[in-house]
Amino acid sequence: RYYKNILFNTAMEMPQEFFDLYKKIPNTRVGNPLCVTVSGLKINMEYLFSVQEIMFLGQEFLKREGGVNSCTEIGGGYGRLCHAVIELFPNISSYTMVDLAPMQKVSKMYLSKVLPSNQFKKVNFVEVNEVDKLDNFDLAININSFAEMRKEHVDEYLNIINNKANMFYSRNTIGKYTAESIGLLEYDEKQMKSALESGKCQNEIDIFDSDILISERRNYLKSYRPDNRWIVIKDEISYPYTYYHHVLYAKSS
Numbered sequence: 001r002y003y004k005n006i007l008f009n010t011a012m013e014m015p016q017e018f019f020d021l022y023k024k025i026p027n028t029r030v031g032n033p034l035c036v037t038v039s040g041l042k043i044n045m046e047y048l049f050s051v052q053e054i055m056f057l058g059q060e061f062l063k064r065e066g067g068v069n070s071c072t073e074i075g076g077g078y079g080r081l082c083h084a085v086i087e088l089f090p091n092i093s094s095y096t097m098v099d100l101a102p103m104q105k106v107s108k109m110y111l112s113k114v115l116p117s118n119q120f121k122k123v124n125f126v127e128v129n130e131v132d133k134l135d136n137f138d139l140a141i142n143i144n145s146f147a148e149m150r151k152e153h154v155d156e157y158l159n160i161i162n163n164k165a166n167m168f169y170s171r172n173t174i175g176k177y178t179a180e181s182i183g184l185l186e187y188d189e190k191q192m193k194s195a196l197e198s199g200k201c202q203n204e205i206d207i208f209d210s211d212i213l214i215s216e217r218r219n220y221l222k223s224y225r226p227d228n229r230w231i232v233i234k235d236e237i238s239y240p241y242t243y244y245h246h247v248l249y250a251k252s253s
Contacts, residue, residue, distance in 0.1 A: 010239060017059075018055060021055070030110070049081075050083075050084040069094070070137040071137065071141060074098045075145025077099070078103070086122055096126055097123060097124070138166050141168075141169050147200075171245070175216045175219075176202055179192055213243060
């Protein structure tokens with residue numbers, strides 16, 4: 001009930017734009033995810049996140065002529081955001097999913113099921129050892145996976161983004177927290193060490209201290225800039241988990 005309570009309360013705080021977008025995305029309940037009902041709409045956490053991400057980027061930004069026509073998502077998971085973007089923005093001509101081979105199998109299966117065949121054709125699947133073959137693209141996306149990678153691997157991806165993209169959207173954690181700090185007494189020490197040493201923002205912080213979060217957000221915005229030429233177009237706190245943060249960068253000319 002705690003998970004559903006977080007989901008329910010977050011959905012209850014969403015503006016009307018959220019519900020207008022969510023109801024336009026078909027097939028959001030494949031796999032029978034846990035849902036809550038708000039304003040007669042069945043909502044699950046994964047697609048709540050997808051619509052939040054689209055709202056942050058902005059509908060006009062995503063559909064404006066000469067703006068975003070091609071997206072590349074690094075660590076796209078099973079494809080929830082890819083699904084939502086392609087359904088809502090027919091101007092997006094290509095969406096590339098970069099991930100490990102086992103995850104690619106899952107995303108291919110999922111997206112082929114939720115997207116009509118003519119839309120599924122827009123999706124390209126590139127394995128992580130083939131990223132050097134990527135063509136130039138408009139918008140790079142990373143959600144919650146740079147924070148799980150070794151720092152040097154993140155730097156390699158940021159270099160690719162710097163060379164091949166015009167804009168970069170990140171929704172990642174702004175710091176690390178220990179198991180003890182959230183009341184978890186039994187855990188795998190090796191896994192914990194690996195988690196604390198991954199990503200660009202490795203400071204161990206109290207994720208429930210608002211002043212600390214403000215300070216670490218500034219570090220986050222600097223850490224994920226692909227290069228000094230990139231500027232922050234917009235950023236905001238990510239809800240319901242406020243130790244995540246949205247940021248959109250653009251490459252200055």
